[in-house]
Amino acid sequence: MTLDVERLRADTPGCEHVTHLNNAGSSLPPRPVLDANIGHLRREAEIGGYEAHNEQRERVEHTYDALARLIGASREEIACVENATRAWDMAFYSFRFAPGDRILTGHAEYASNWIALRQVAHTTGATIEVVPDDEHGQFDVSALERMLDEKVKLVSLVHVPTQGGLVNPAEAVGRVTRAAGVPLLLDACQSVGQLPVDVEAIGCDLLSATGRKFLRAPRGTGFLYVRKELIGELEPPFLDMHAAAWQPDGSYTMRDDARRFENWETYVAGKIALGVAADYALELGLDAIWERDQALAARLRSALGETPDITVLDQGVTKGAIVTFRVAGRSAADIRAALAAERVNVSITEAESARLDLDERGIDEMVRASVHYFNTEQEVDRLVALVAA
Numbered sequence: 426m427t428l429d430v431e432r433l434r435a436d437t438p439g440c441e442h443v444t445h446l447n448n449a450g451s452s453l454p455p456r457p458v459l460d461a462n463i464g465h466l467r468r469e470a471e472i473g474g475y476e477a478h479n480e481q482r483e484r485v486e487h488t489y490d491a492l493a494r495l496i497g498a499s500r501e502e503i504a505c506v507e508n509a510t511r512a513w514d515m516a517f518y519s520f521r522f523a524p525g526d527r528i529l530t531g532h533a534e535y536a537s538n539w540i541a542l543r544q545v546a547h548t549t550g551a552t553i554e555v556v557p558d559d560e561h562g563q564f565d566v567s568a569l570e571r572m573l574d575e576k577v578k579l580v581s582l583v584h585v586p587t588q589g590g591l592v593n594p595a596e597a598v599g600r601v602t603r604a605a606g607v608p609l610l611l612d613a614c615q616s617v618g619q620l621p622v623d624v625e626a627i628g629c630d631l632l633s634a635t636g637r638k639f640l641r642a643p644r645g646t647g648f649l650y651v652r653k654e655l656i657g658e659l660e661p662p663f664l665d666m667h668a669a670a671w672q673p674d675g676s677y678t679m680r681d682d683a684r685r686f687e688n689w690e691t692y693v694a695g696k697i698a699l700g701v702a703a704d705y706a707l708e709l710g711l712d713a714i715w716e717r718d719q720a721l722a723a724r725l726r727s728a729l730g731e732t733p734d735i736t737v738l739d740q741g742v743t744k745g746a747i748v749t750f751r752v753a754g755r756s757a758a759d760i761r762a763a764l765a766a767e768r769v770n771v772s773i774t775e776a777e778s779a780r781l782d783l784d785e786r787g788i789d790e791m792v793r794a795s796v797h798y799f800n801t802e803q804e805v806d807r808l809v810a811l812v813a814a
């Protein structure tokens with residue numbers, strides 16, 4: 426199915442104002458998402474926050490169904506939280522590691538995840554080991570297979586890294602971790618909303634995602650998936666009266682579903698809008714979105730690659746919507762500022778957001794242009810012309 430780009434742009438108020446090539450940062454929400462968000466905020470102001478929540482309970486509950494459908498899970502396996510980092514943390518800090526336990530990660534690891542890994546390794550005596558990349562710069566599945574043993578308690582994989590077009594071979598990794606009986610925690614922050622993500626097909630046990638990027642939901646929204654069989658084994662690092670219940674004898678009992686990873690007070694308007702964003706993506710179809718995102722990014726990558734003084738930095742066999750590059754003799758900040766003056770949004774990725782990868786490749790910063798299906802070929806070409814100029 427091909428997407429009706431004109432209609433989708435008319436449905437995106439931001440398209441009138443900017444050429445938005447920062448969808449890996451925070452995308453432009455479509456009108457139904459914006460309306461749901463603002464509509465609920467207005468209702469809160471009209472009748473009160475708790476009252477508006479009661480009135481809209483079905484819509485809030487629908488968000489769990491929509492997110493579950495989006496990733497091939499069931500609603501009991503979904504927790505809505507503030508962002509991808511909090512989702513990842515709630516999953517990761519629920520594991521009880523002991524001295525000598527091994528945690529495996531990859532070169533694409535994201536800064537916040539790495540910091541959490543280091544903190545937990547320091548406090549528990551677990552070790553972190555980095556699975557090498559293969560010759561394409563992606564997570565080496567054969568190396569993972571060789572590294573697995575009974576001491577490995579968790580594998581952390583970034584599906585699509587913040588720093589490039591790479592799409593890691595999540596399904597191949599999932600086949601290996603599943604066969605070994607080792608939980609796989611998938612950071613799907615940049616992949617959900619960009620490409621089809623199915624937790625069963627991948628074989629991951631935990632998945633973290635954010636709302637504001639390729640899903641086009643409001644900022645301050647995200648979610649966690651935890652496989653049903655694992656929920657009962659994991660005690661979250663924080664529990665409140667929503668996640669657990671205070672019993673008359675002073676003890677507490679945790680919820681049976683993934684909402685044990687949530688907290689009580691929440692951004693209800695954002696949560697409703699997150700469900701609308703998931704419905705929107707589902708209605709367009711993730712296959713169609715993925716096809717168009719890949720085509721736009723390939724066009725951009727190839728045109729930049731043919732432009733003098735520009736080096737494209739993306740790796741991997743399968744490449745997605747994120748295009749990273751540098752321009753000889755110009756800082757990334759210069760490029761971003763020059764583009765911003767033309768109302769073209771891109772972002773900068775610095776080494777400290779993904780040191781395992783970027784330090785090894787000797788890259789201290791790069792320009793990141795990230796397309797999404799509502800962008801046009803003309804916008805992509807204009808970016809190339811502006812950078813060339």
Ligand SMILES: Cc1ncc(COP(=O)(O)O)c(C=O)c1O
Binds near residue numbers: 508535
């Ligand atoms: C790969 C990856 N993981 C995690 C995150 C963190 O997401 P959030 O800012 O929603 O916590 C990002 C953000 O850019 C990311 O690119």
